[in-house]
Amino acid sequence: MVKVLQSGLYSTIQDLGRFGFQHLGVPCSGVMDQHSARMANLLLANDANCAVLELTGNGPKLEFTSNTNIVITGANMLPMINDNSVLNDSVINIKGNDILSFGKRVYGLRSYIAVKGGFKTKAVLGSRSMYSKITKESTIKRGDYLPIADCDVLLEPNLAKLKVPNIDYESKVINVFKGPEFDLLNISTIKKLLEKEFKISNSSNRMAYSLNESIENSLNSILTSVVIPGTVQLTPSGQLIILMRDCQVTGGYPRVLQLSEESINKLSQRSAGNSIKFRLKAQ
Structure with missing residues (x-):
């Protein structure tokens, strides 16, 4: 015990x-x-x-x-x-x-x-x-x-020792893939999404990480659809929400990005106030 x-x-x-x-x-x-x-x-x-x-x-x-x-x-x-x-x-x-x-x-x-x-x-x-x-x-x-x-x-x-490859705790870069609604974004919004640095908010937890800064959102809500850990949702106010391990299984906000498994691990080691920057990877 x-x-x-x-x-x-x-x-x-x-x-x-x-x-x-x-x-x-x-x-x-x-x-x-x-x-x-x-x-x-x-x-x-x-x-x-x-x-x-x-x-x-x-x-x-x-x-x-x-x-x-x-x-x-x-x-x-x-x-x-x-x-x-x-x-x-x-x-x-x-x-x-x-x-x-x-x-x-x-x-x-x-x-x-x-x-x-x-x-x-x-x-x-x-x-x-x-x-x-x-x-x-x-x-x-x-x-x-x-x-x-x-x-x-x-x-x-x-x-019983092993050289453990550690996560880079200091890097701001978070690798992502296009989400299902990514191609509906206009060019200006995509540019801001991929060039801007975002700070993790104090309200982040095991369910989701919310980001302080917002971007333009001209998209309508979608029909309730499947979401998974790592899904990045864009809310009507322009705030980005990154779903984490305890997230719900469906959502109605556009799914603009999707974190890789490695990126979920990396983000989980980042604290409120830390900055992150999305880097789009080819699928």
Whole structure:
């Protein structure tokens, strides 16, 4: 078990997502940065879909009641075991009563904790991903006990390291493809869309990232149509909304761009106030 001593700003259990229920209006959910979560599980020789703990903004304080191995990836939040610094992207041996805590965030926004065998919280509709309208809890809370697999054999840290290709957390460039309604935009709007820098607003979350700056919108609303994580919608006011992992499954705003999977991972590590710039890629 892992006891939650402090929950952190916004910490949730996530796996790769909940699929096959979108026709019922159920979002995919899942880890915001799939690259970092997959790397954490890979380092532990876990299945890629093992549930991890996703931290946003700052980290929790956790007490382990038994031996296990963990890996921390993604944002660097200066992790510590019993107040001794440990590294991201490497296997860490944990003993019963060890306490994991975090310091000041150095870069990135979201960090991932994987444990050997994955977190064993209750699966709902085939996934352990927390989502407020589907699972009983939407975040972990102080006093929670998070079940984990038994782990009798600890990995050798020096034999379980991997050079992890990190996301470029500093680059403003977000690669995108044309959305279904892109070609309906006029030339002036397309130019602004692809040349302007946009700042991420304070209202951004796991459902969607909204951008502060607006552009001209001469398009009418569309019939309600399918949207997916990474869809960029253009609202009647000219504001752009980038749908993320907890997004709805349909929408009525023009879908002008679509983020690549790599770009969703990258954007999920950007904070409110950071600037981004779209770069159109050939499909």
